[in-house]
Amino acid sequence: MYSKLINSLNKKSDKELKALMANAQKKKASDVIEAVTKEVSRRHPILANNCRGFDHAAYYGEGAVMDCVPEQLGKIKVSEIRDVVKFQYEGELVRIDTFTNCYPTDITIPDADSKEFSKHSGKDGICYFGDLVSSEVVTKEHAAKLFPKAFSKIGNFNQFTFKRA
Known part of the structure; x- marks a missing residue:
């Protein structure tokens, strides 16, 4: 029913997508809601900061991207996270991993060595x-050019765990 509209989403502005989402929610048009959510996620993936270098795949299993407490x-809704760009220091360089088709699973946050992360140990998480x-x-400088919301101009991480690009 909405296939022509859904196929045109990549040509819409962010403002138009926001208006479409509001109308789709009023009309309970789940196909359009899902398509707009995917398009917004593709354009503005979630940026995830993994400074502590935790190996999520080794701990949680193949395909694990990032863990968190809600x-x-x-303001990011759990259900809105589809595409994730994860950053991690590797010495003086930054590894940038891009994931698609992301989905949440309930977990218990593991014990952590650092004081900063140990406050979440044992809590319910995702x-x-x-x-x-x-x-x-x-390089950190190149990462800052690619993702200016995640890094300062000199390539240091801005303070965040998750933010939308």
Whole structure:
């Protein structure tokens, strides 16, 4: 019923997508809601900061992207997270992993060595799993050019756990 509209989403502005989402929610048009959510996620993936270098796949299993307690998501809804760009230091460089088709799974947050992360140990949390579609290692300065919302101009991480690009 909405296939022509859904196929045109990639040509719509962010403002138009927001209006379409509001109308689709009023009309309870689940196909349009799902398509708009996917398009917004594709354009503005969730940026995930993994400074502590925790190996999520080794702990949770193949395809694990990132874990968190719900409060760390801020205003981002659990169901909105489909595409994730994860950053992690590798010495003086930054590894950037891009995941698609992400979905949440309930977990218990593991014990952590650092004081900063140990406050979440044992709490109910969420682990996102997804498909790794690209991985690259770049300088901090190049990472800052690619993802200015995630890094300062000199390539240091801005303070965040999750934010929308």
